[in-house]
Amino acid sequence: MTVNEKITALRAHMVAQQIAAIVIPSGDAHLSEYVCDHFRLRAYLSGFTGSAGTLVVGLEWAGLWTDGRYHTQAAAQLEGTPITLYPAGKAGVETLYQVLEAKVTAGQTIAVDGTTISKAQGDLLKDSAKKIGGKLRLDWACPASLWPDRPALPQGLVHPIDNAGQSAKEKLAQLWCDEKTYLITALDDIAWVLNLRGQDLAHTPVFLSYLWVAPKGATLFIQTGKLTPQAQGHLAELAVTVAPYEAVEGHCASHQGSKVVVDPNQINARLYQLLGHNVEEGTHGIGARKAIKTPSELEHLRNAHKKDAVAMVTFLHYLEENVGKIPLTEVTAGAIVDQLRSEQEGYLSPSFTTICGYNANGAIIHYEAKATTCATLEPHGLLLVDSGGQYTDGTTDITRTIPLGEMSDAMRRDYTLVLKGHLALANAVFPEGTTGAALDVLARTPLWAEGLDYLHGTGHGVGYRLSVHEGPQSIGYQRKDGPALEVGMVTSNEPGYYLPQSHGIRLENLMVCQKADHAGFLQFEPLTLVPFDKRAIDWSLMTEVECEWLNDYHNLVFREIAPLLSKELEQWLQKVTSLDI
Incomplete structure (x- = not known):
């Protein structure tokens, strides 16, 4: 069935059940960010495949709410359907509760599968129903006739x-x-x-x-x-x-x-x-x-990141040698990343679906390339690759934006602004008790100075052989109530900039919070050990201090990773990590 046919069938069910609106979140019975296929009802009904979003279907209207990571993707996937996109986080966009209160009338029923929303979210829905004199059902379940081939619950071993x-x-x-x-x-x-x-x-x-x-x-x-x-x-x-x-x-x-x-x-x-x-x-x-990793976990994580760096350095060298010489697409490039990781000792799986977006597709923050529609890589422009691995030693997550040849001045400027923000956050020294919300400005200041910004957080926690997105800590001005950063917390550093129909840039490392030299202060130690691409930098925008930061990081990368590489790759890594402005 098409999305339109599925929505029509759902509405027939709603009429029979005397339901005015059904709320369909993304989560499973455990409110997980990523869910197994059995719980992907929102994706099945709407065609929107992002990991976050809520679908609400009324008898004569439907809307989908998702955050800034997915605005572009959702707009494309919802095109031609009866579902209106509500890009959450943008000024003036109504919340789903406001829309429910405007469109559901007194005496009507709002329904939701109560196993897929939190108690706190349930309270918000109850408040909306109460405001309009309506009712809330928490016992709704998707009928088998609407999803006849629904996948069974997984049976993986523990x-x-x-x-x-x-x-x-x-x-x-x-x-x-x-x-x-x-x-x-x-x-x-x-x-x-x-x-x-x-x-x-x-x-x-x-x-x-x-x-x-x-x-x-x-x-x-x-x-x-x-x-x-x-x-x-x-x-x-x-x-x-x-x-x-x-x-x-x-x-x-x-x-x-x-x-x-x-x-x-x-x-x-x-x-x-x-x-x-x-x-x-x-x-x-x-x-x-x-969130606070043990010394044993951190020791293993450092090993995992060295293995990850070997895979990524090999990939970056492969791109430099082959783009424009052999056929390569977003899909085949992503598959090469995954294959190189799988060759590392202790590798288990990707830590999420690899994102590989060329030029305009890189501006889709959580883009997923498809074999039938993906772009072919050419020796010009930018390729954004966001990927990671699950190893017996831990979980990795890295993003690099790679110039494949000639770049526009705008691309070079934007890359440099993002890099400046990344370096400022990576080298921050801050008092104990500081939250990620307080540090977020460091990563955004170079972009803000040019009237630019990005619609996602700057950093998220990462689990140990667990979820690549883990709380409670984060880095983002949107989370003002977040906890203070503490020694042992592993967090990403990933500022970005996305120009629709042109290019996207994100530069991400994982880092662990450690004590600084001054008593009562903290700093970050980089876990990710992969070079940034100097070919994409507008050196006229870099300060002397920023060049020193970049050089120090590249020296660390070479010192730690070169002994693990072949002679050819070692020589290449030496070339790309040496500072030549």
């Missing part, structure tokens, strides 16, 4: 890891010592606490589950047959009971009225409803502890 630097017994003990009962629903939190990893998501090694932690024990709700013998033994040693995944709702209902601590931003509205009136809204603190 196994323990042994290089976390802190045992699962210690992590559980931190929860048990509180003598409270917690329901933990975020998949990466569960994997972290138990030192287990799975295969249920394509690029994030987690597993569908819930973890109930009581003062005297714990229960893991997980699909039968997913635990390897090693994982079963691991859980037995921890005295963690195993129960069927689908039994969690009954378990919550049986504890209705009990005092259970839940995070209202993580628990889905359906489970919150089942737990009843005595729920304590709070936090288990796992996210904050998970």
Whole structure:
């Protein structure tokens, strides 16, 4: 069925069910950022494939809300459908709650699958329904007739890891010592606490589950047959009971009225409803502890980034040698990146779908190239490649924008402005207690001075063999309530600039927060060890200090990575990391 036919069929179902509007978010029952195919209902109905967005369908109208990373992509994918794009974050754009309140009238019903929204989001929908004298249903489920070939839940195996630097017994003990009962629903939190990893998501090694932690024990709700013998033994040693995944709702209902601590931003509205009136809204603190990597995790992460650098340096050299000489497209170039990573010891999978956008496609922030429509690489312009890997040693994420030949003056200027912002943030020294919101201005100032900006955050946390996007820390002026940066936190540094129909630029490294030389101050240590392309720099815009910063970084890259390369690649790396203005 086409998108139009799917929306028509959904509306027929809505009429039969006396529903005026249905809200369809992106998340799964665990409110994950990236979800398995079984939960991709919003993408199935709308045709918009980005990782973030909410579809709302009324009987005579429909809208989709998504953030600045996906405005261009969503506009293209929604073209020709009955769905209106609401580019969230832009001035004057109504929220979905405002639209619902304007279009749904008194006595009408708003419906949503309560397992796919948080309790906090559910409260906002309830408020909207109350304002208009309407009703909210949390029990809506997509009928099988609307999605007849819906993929089944994944059945990936679950196994323990042994290089976390802190045992699962210690992590559980931190929860048990509180003598409270917690329901933990975020998949990466569960994997972290138990030192287990799975295969249920394509690029994030987690597993569908819930973890109930009581003062005297714990229960893991997980699909039968997913635990390897090693994982079963691991859980037995921890005295963690195993129960069927689908039994969690009954378990919550049986504890209705009990005092259970839940995070209202993580628990889905359906489970919150089942737990009843005595729920304590709070936090288990796992996210904050998970964000601070142990010395063992950092040691392994540094190894992972060296392997990643070997793959990326090989790729950059390959492009320089072959663009314009052999047929290359965005798809084939992306496949080469993935292949080079797969040749590294301990490689498991990409950490997300590789983004490879040439010229105008690079301006689509989370662009996904398709074999039938992708661009052919030519010896001119810019290629943006955002990619990463999951290794037994950890998770990587890097973006480089690569000149393939002749560039316009605007491209060179924009690349240099983004680089200046990246270097300013990378070399920041700041007091303990500083948040990412306070540092964001460093990365944006060179662009702001020219009246330019970008519609995404400057930095996100990264997990250890977990999600490539991990909180609670971030770098972005939009997150004024974010936590302070602390020693051991791994965060990305990725300013960018995107000129529609022309080019996109993003330069991303991962870095870890460390103590600075001055007491009470912090700084960043680079984890990513891949050169920036000097051919794209307008040196007239660079200050002496910025040239020194770049030279220091390139010296570090050469010192750490050259011994791991062939003689040919070592000589090439020496050439591209030497400072010649």
